[in-house]
Amino acid sequence: MGQVGKRLALIDGVEKVTGQMRFAADDAVAGLAHAALLFSPHPHARVLSLDAGKVLAMAGVIGVWWHQTTPQNGYNSAIWLAGQQLLADERMFPAVVRHVGDRVAVVLADTEATARAAIELLEVTYDVLPAILSPEGAQAHTGPTVDADRQPTYLNPVAEVALDHGDVAAAFARASHVSQTHVTTPRSHHCAIETHVCRAWPEANDRIAIHSPCQSVFAVQAVVAQALGIAADRLHVTKSPIGGSFGGKAEPILDPICAFLAMQTGRVVQLQLSRHETFTATRTRSATEGRMRIALAADGRILGRDVVVTVDIGAYCTGGAYLPGSMLQRMVRLYDVPAERYRGRAVYTNTLPTGAFRGYGSPQIHALGEIALDLAARDAGFDPVALRLRNIVGPGAIDPWQGLNLGNARGADCLRRGAKAFGWETRAKLAPGTGRFRRGVGMAAATHINGCFPGDDESTTATLGLQADGGIVLNCALHDLGCGSDTTLAQIAAEVLGLGLQNIRVTPADTDTCTYDLGTRASRMTYIVGEAVRKAALALDQAIRDAAALALNAAAQDLTLLQGCVQSARTRISLADLAAWLVARKTALPSATQTHRATANPGSFAAHFAEVEVDTLTGRVQVTDYLAAHDIGRAINPMLVEGQIHGGIQIGLGYALYEDVAVDPGTGRLRGDSFARYTLANAPEMPPIRTLLVEEAEPTGPFGAKAVGEIATVAVAPALVNAVNAALGTRLTDLPLLPERIILALQN
Amino acid sequence: MTPDAIPRDRLTLWVNGREVSVIADPHDRLSHILRDRLGLTGLKEGCCEGECGACTVLVDDHPVASCLMLGFQAEGVRITTIEGLTQGGGLSGLQQAFLTYGAVQCGFCTPGMVMAAEGHLRANPDGDRAAIRHALAGNICRCTGFALIVDAVESEAERRQADLSNAMEAGA
Amino acid sequence: MTLLNVCRPTSLAELVAALRGADPVHLIAGGTDLLVGSRALPDAGRLVDLTALPALRGIDTTGPDIRIGAATTAAEIERHAGLALRYPALVQAAAECGSVQIRNRATLAGNIANAAAAADLIPPLLLAGARIAGLTQGGAECEISLQDYQAGSGMLITTVILLAEGFGPDSAFVKLGPRRDLTIARLNLAVTAQVQDRQIVEPRIVAGALAPRPIPLLHAASVLGARGPDADGLRAFLDALSAEVDAAIPGRASQGWKRQAIRGLGIDLIARLLKLSNRDPLFDGVM
Ligand SMILES: Cc1cc2nc3c(=O)[nH]c(=O)nc-3n(C[C@H](O)[C@H](O)[C@H](O)COP(=O)(O)OP(=O)(O)OC[C@H]3O[C@@H](n4cnc5c(N)ncnc54)[C@H](O)[C@@H]3O)c2cc1C
Ligand code: FES
């Protein structure tokens, strides 16, 4: 009842603003033991020996483990289901370390200070091996997947995906304008403010509990079981509140070690990384290098595209093998292009592994596609907005790769309404100026998915039940990553049940009490889980009315739920009274479980517009104005939607302008390995932002809703790069646009 | 008393209006003491390098990064953590503003952000937007993009101004 | 666990006592350099905190020379009205030092003793011919010029003295880093001069982050003084700044960018000195 579409505060907001939220490292536990890791200083080396003599003599040290004393089961930290076929090339502590920051040993001690001090005293000898530090080097390196010691080596490429759709050669032959653009995207880091952390402890019945800020408790269970070589049901995983993830905590990196130590020692074990360690020893967004050729007709139709991308996935497979396919999937869902040729390959290097980061390939492929299209527009004399409008897919379009219907695709509305609100037509015609500071506007369009269909079985089960006190509990494997999905889902339930948000209680994911769910990823929370919750709420509504019919001696179809009561024209009972009435009669309280299985994957769309001012002397870029138009279907909570968009712009702005962990091509070390050396946009860097929501209801989404979480960041970098190129008349295509690169481009 | 005679393993700190006594190692940072010894886990740490502001507390009303202060350096000053803003139970006006303006997402930066904003408003009640952004430059939020945070602080400044002028009118 | 003992003297007598009889002695002030991230802290000897000594704090601008207590924070410098009138360059540098949280702790002497190439407070101090008074390792009083100060020498700085003849009536500081706010300088510049009807008389300039220590830009300053800030003069000045970069970091990867960026920063510096916007028409013809 009037809950959907409201700007409601987070259901867990009070805990957050008061600091009462118990994040994973916050609970005081007597006898908590702390682990600290020793990391490889070499990009590729065999670990020959470890002398822990000094450490074992230290007071407060519980133990030291390394590859000779830990399970050597191969695993892949990116799986989300037991038995998922994905190259299992990771070890908790490998005998051959494969990147600077790979794990060599762990110390467990009574305090974190002792554990960290002890790490410094471990003596390790290495046999340093040749390292591959660039994707070019990787292309040349092929070999067996496993060497004589059964250690994984480098089979490059790890994955290859190709699409040949339509007659590309003919398209280029017919074209009035042909352009080619080469774009590189950097390795960027999630920088969630909470560093990676995990706790584990022994539980009854020979089980291990893991409490972890994760994106899927079931993924944690599957990965840890694989790494430890134990049955998954010995692991009880619960999701803790999470201080930001953005994909960075999607893969359980610490959990296997933490669980192993708890198992070995019987202690409650905490393993938390320092900020520096989150940079060097977790995941980044993969760096890519891409070339796109575009064939344009005289009227601006895109006749064909020819694309080659190389994805540097780092030292372990993780989910990197999926990236070339993900990038292709996102690429072909934006424009209606009759002929496409795509070659994507993922390669190993001796650099830190890559993983999910807000968009999973989408930011990379959109950087390539949207910068390339802008330069093509410039060369052929088309307005960037008009060119996109000419080609963007419409409602009901079918993508050429997976053959999926894109649903109520409203990209064109984003372009039209966004351009109008931004004043594109006038502003795009303004001269950039000739002085030191040049102004320019740029824009980019983007699309993203809603869930994992058809790649995965997109089923999820939600249970809603009336509690004895009249409250409603929502049980579903929920992983709110901070974006407010618990609130959104509660709003959906409350809407159906005629309740306020305060009546709904949401329980976080727990492998013991929740049915399987894929977790928070692929922009699936609102669209997929939201629909499961809506269906469960409808079923509960029915169940409550049935129960109340007896209590009120009325017909169920005459009853409605409103403001916490079940009522008809002449009578009413509050949910609390109804619950009490049922309990008194020893009758089961109404509850409803519904499984929603999605069989669609519509597109979310966006068009972003930016104005920048570039200092042609220092190369500094200031973003001076920003407008983001999003095809959201229906905003369940517009305030949270806007929050997602604003946050996505902060991340995208960094992606465009400064963020790069910058692997040193000589040493394999990261240059951007701390907040001081990895620049993030802070408050003064942010432009004024306007958001515009296109709410044209997606029929398959709950109340018409579609996703916004990932797409929020996808169009940002190309919009900004296009604006800088417009301001300067340059063809900058290597991200980030560091001042050096801008100055160099101006000089050439 | 000569410096040598001062027992440095026991510290007396003045936190959230109360005097507390803790045993600490000379290396212990204020942030660790507040979290681990005093259980004030509303305080967060995101970097331990002074760059993220998650650990911000007020020292004599001024925001400082408690990760860059050793515990023994904090004797004799007035320390306020996020827990000190809600004494008496309810949310402070600033906390309420963070909630209603959507200035909170994951909530990890929030305690530090609120403390930095509180420190700013105590010294600069006027609520100038650019000044608020400048005052929050030492607090990184990876979720919100800052704008809704600045909105929240601005609205709280206006509320306090209004309260002040009401009080003055009432007094006049 | 550690063999370190700590103390927090509140008077000079206590301080002198603390310096004696422990080996080694380490000093800590705001901790904003010493305590950053994973830097190893001393684990033996004595750590002396300098922030509780009233004698090491405060700014006195009433005499001909300006005297600043070593443990005065950047925030205190930023807020000091008297100092802003007499030596704006230092106040501007302090205002751009880190974030609020950092400025509330970072001390003047800490900035000097940490001796980073990009330290923001040092260029204005060097320009002013600052002298530093303090105690030698043995506890004896001493006073030397900042120019001669060697970081790591063990000297405890108690007071920083800006000599009246050292700083012109007008001065300015600007910096350039990856962000506008809370950013480590990739270049900074300080100037002191006398401004008369937009004429810049006897300017002196120091640049940071161009060499291991901030360096005077004698050539650029002389061009500025000789030519004056009209379009031609400014262009000659900017050329001279680029030439200074070429001389300071020949062949360095950052040379190409810095020789250009310093032109922008040079304009910002002059604008600030003349109390103009860096978009003033005066700078239009300079490109
Ligand atoms: C996030 C962040 C941002 C920063 N931004 C800037 C910036 O923009 N510009 C800039 O210049 N700096 C910056 N810094 C560096 C730092 O804040 C300054 O250098 C500051 O002035 C150091 O002072 P402190 O009192 O904190 O020094 P401490 O860390 O306490 O000490 C630093 C060194 O000085 C020695 N020392 C301290 N006092 C004395 C004394 N009286 N006599 C002799 N030796 C002494 C100490 O023994 C130590 O070796 C930043 C630091 C951080 C963490
Ligand atoms: S933890 Fe102190 S500033 Fe980041």
Ligand code: FES
């Ligand atoms: S709300 Fe997540 S970091 Fe700010």
